Amino acid sequence: MTDHLPPFLHPFARPAADRFVEIVRGEGALVWDSDGREYVDALASLWYCVVGHGRTEIADAVGDQLRTLDAFHTFELFTNPAAERLAAELVAISPIEDARVFLTNSGSEAVDTAMKLSRLFWAWQGRPERSVIVSRDRAYHGVTYGGTSAQGLAPNKEHWGELLGGVVQVHADSLEDVERQLAEHGDRIAAVITEPVQGAGGVFPPADGYLEGLRDLCDRTGALLVFDEVITGFGRLGTWWGADRYGVTPDLVTFAKGVTSGYQPLGGVLVGPRVREVLEADDQRWLRHGFTYSGHPAACAAASANLSVIRSDDLLPRAPAIGDRLGPALHGMVEDGLAAGVRGTDGIWALALHPEDSALVVRDEMLELGVIPRPIATHSIAFCPPLVVTDDQLDRVVDATRTALTTVRDRSGA
Numbered sequence: 001m002t003d004h005l006p007p008f009l010h011p012f013a014r015p016a017a018d019r020f021v022e023i024v025r026g027e028g029a030l031v032w033d034s035d036g037r038e039y040v041d042a043l044a045s046l047w048y049c050v051v052g053h054g055r056t057e058i059a060d061a062v063g064d065q066l067r068t069l070d071a072f073h074t075f076e077l078f079t080n081p082a083a084e085r086l087a088a089e090l091v092a093i094s095p096i097e098d099a100r101v102f103l104t105n106s107g108s109e110a111v112d113t114a115m116k117l118s119r120l121f122w123a124w125q126g127r128p129e130r131s132v133i134v135s136r137d138r139a140y141h142g143v144t145y146g147g148t149s150a151q152g153l154a155p156n157k158e159h160w161g162e163l164l165g166g167v168v169q170v171h172a173d174s175l176e177d178v179e180r181q182l183a184e185h186g187d188r189i190a191a192v193i194t195e196p197v198q199g200a201g202g203v204f205p206p207a208d209g210y211l212e213g214l215r216d217l218c219d220r221t222g223a224l225l226v227f228d229e230v231i232t233g234f235g236r237l238g239t240w241w242g243a244d245r246y247g248v249t250p251d252l253v254t255f256a257k258g259v260t261s262g263y264q265p266l267g268g269v270l271v272g273p274r275v276r277e278v279l280e281a282d283d284q285r286w287l288r289h290g291f292t293y294s295g296h297p298a299a300c301a302a303a304s305a306n307l308s309v310i311r312s313d314d315l316l317p318r319a320p321a322i323g324d325r326l327g328p329a330l331h332g333m334v335e336d337g338l339a340a341g342v343r344g345t346d347g348i349w350a351l352a353l354h355p356e357d358s359a360l361v362v363r364d365e366m367l368e369l370g371v372i373p374r375p376i377a378t379h380s381i382a383f384c385p386p387l388v389v390t391d392d393q394l395d396r397v398v399d400a401t402r403t404a405l406t407t408v409r410d411r412s413g414a
């Protein structure tokens with residue numbers, strides 16, 4: 001045991017780490033630390049702060065709600081106006097017609113919910129053997145046992161004991177691999193889950209036709225198609241959903257992050273008519289799944305206010321504009337030999353580093369220059385700024401990236 005360590009045991013960090021940058025304030029795409037240093041938040045915190053920091057209208061909506069009704073559960077027999085209002089708003093923008101929405105506190109819980117609903121869908125039709133979930137390698141689906149089992153990032157799956165059975169992973173880019181699984185085990189497969197653009201696993205947009213191909217394979221075999229839109233939802237791709245951006249309609253959609261821009265924790269699952277029909281068929285059946293805070297009114301009020309800001313600030317078109325500025329600048333760094341490759345689209349980007357450069361070291365160098373990117377899987381640095389980021393702030397991100405890479409490579413003699 002080490003006495004000097006702070007009491008807060010941090011997520012996704014070394015338990016022995018004793019140095020953290022303390023963020024105390026935010027406004028727009030900027031945040032400040034406790035030493036007064038200003039940073040451009042180049043990943044919208046953890047991909048979630050779509051509308052930027054410091055939006056008082058969202059804070060006010062949460063405060064008003066807490067002063068009216070702090071919380072009351074939504075298990076049978078209760079509901080609250082904030083949850084009902086948000087559900088109606090989400091259903092109105094859903095990429096699936098006639099959807100309903102189940103609410104959770106996080107993306108991981110949303111993924112677990114979608115996995116459970118997929119199995120329930122078949123079990124309630126008398127086909128409990130159709131319980132296998134197919135997911136892609138490089139996928140990130142969160143950290144609960146369901147999400148850990150479905151994600152494709154090996155280090156995140158180690159040392160947790162036995163993971164969920166009945167989860168099969170396919171090669172991330174191979175439709176043929178999915179087709180093979182469906183051909184061999186089609187009558188056991190409940191659902192295929194994918195992020196429309198793989199995010200934390202390295203930022204991989206889908207190859208042309210990939211999502212359409214998945215839809216087609218699912219249609220042919222009856223498997224449900226689940227889009228995990230925890231990152232891609234709420235404007236990151238210039239549309240409300242990745243499903244809209246790529247013109248492919250899934251059966252279930254998981255979301256979190258951008259639904260509140262992080263002002264309160266909230267996630268959920270859009271449940272399309274195919275699943276609804278089975279769930280609602282027998283009036284005597286109970287959905288025995290839910291979280292104490294499903295439909296928490298303060299979280300729902302934050303989400304409704306956040307959706308209003310996305311509309312009133314006309315933020316959806318900002319994502320392609322960000323891509324137009326960031327994409328060519330990142331490509332320029334590859335042309336100049338500073339990095340190995342670029343992946344991304346619209347508001348979601350990653351720069352693949354040369355094997356000899358450390359993503360953590362590049363990140364640290366960028367912090368010194370007043371920019372916070374995120375080192376992610378596949379040896380990359382990720383960018384996904386709030387949609388309110390200004391051109392000037394984007395240029396600061398680009399300049400800091402270029403300078404940091406030059407410094408790191410000069411230092412190593414590369």
Ligand SMILES: Cc1ncc(COP(=O)(O)O)c(C=O)c1O
Nearest residue numbers: 106107108140141142228230231
């Ligand atoms: C695609 C995807 N799914 C699920 C999750 C898990 O969400 P949470 O961290 O809110 O549990 C994430 C988080 O980054 C994600 O990117």
